[in-house]
Amino acid sequence: MQEDAPDTRRMLIAAADDLLSRGGPALVTLRAVGAAVEVSRTAPYRHFRNKDDLLSTVAAESLVRMKLVMQLAAADATTPSTADAHLGAPESTPLYRACLAYVRTAWEFPNHYRLEFAGDHTFTPNSALGTASADFNSYFEELVVEAQRTRTLLAGDVRDVGPLLWVILHGLAMSNHLAADGGCGSRTDDPAEQMPRLLALALQRLSPRAT
Numbered sequence: 001m002q003e004d005a006p007d008t009r010r011m012l013i014a015a016a017d018d019l020l021s022r023g024g025p026a027l028v029t030l031r032a033v034g035a036a037v038e039v040s041r042t043a044p045y046r047h048f049r050n051k052d053d054l055l056s057t058v059a060a061e062s063l064v065r066m067k068l069v070m071q072l073a074a075a076d077a078t079t080p081s082t083a084d085a086h087l088g089a090p091e092s093t094p095l096y097r098a099c100l101a102y103v104r105t106a107w108e109f110p111n112h113y114r115l116e117f118a119g120d121h122t123f124t125p126n127s128a129l130g131t132a133s134a135d136f137n138s139y140f141e142e143l144v145v146e147a148q149r150t151r152t153l154l155a156g157d158v159r160d161v162g163p164l165l166w167v168i169l170h171g172l173a174m175s176n177h178l179a180a181d182g183g184c185g186s187r188t189d190d191p192a193e194q195m196p197r198l199l200a201l202a203l204q205r206l207s208p209r210a211t
Helices: 006-023 030-037 051-075 082-086 094-108 110-118 127-149 158-180 191-205
Strands: none
Touching: 006 030, 006 051, 006 110, 030 051, 051 094, 051 110, 051 127, 094 110, 094 127, 094 158, 094 191, 110 158, 127 158, 158 191
8 A cells, every 4th residue: 555645545534534433532643543544653644744634634524524414405305304294384494404414413423523513622723624614604604594585594694693593503413412421311202303393493483483
């Protein structure tokens, strides 16, 4: 294997992604990803300056993945939402589907989400993460504006409405992490079953009809 080849970089990122999923940022080191890919100890340094550079690259790819999942969900109008049906709506809205995809992705990749949004691990972002963050924020703003245009989200300055919506999504995203950490006490209900209904209720309160 040529240790400076693009395929090696791709394999190192995949190894870091897997380590982050299994053990969080503490498990992701240049030495650990090198060992996982079975390259020399110096090989990872040919592709990444340091651990922060590696974590930033993984986080950037994770943000790109989340945006794509949200876009695909928003565009898929073929599957009615049981949560929306419970509230009397015939089918889900693009906003609801995108938001549901956001929370479900956060639940599926909790360590990635916490790295990107929770501030549990402090690191210096690289330019790739800066670009991915700006792109994701632009998409989220477009999602809000379109929802306002179609009157599924209350009117107002997107700089106010957008953060308000994100706080709700972040709370739902982190609620599963708190439950997993034992931070919510004993629970008898299934969070995975309750979350879509709670999201639908929250969005209903943010609709123009609720104002």
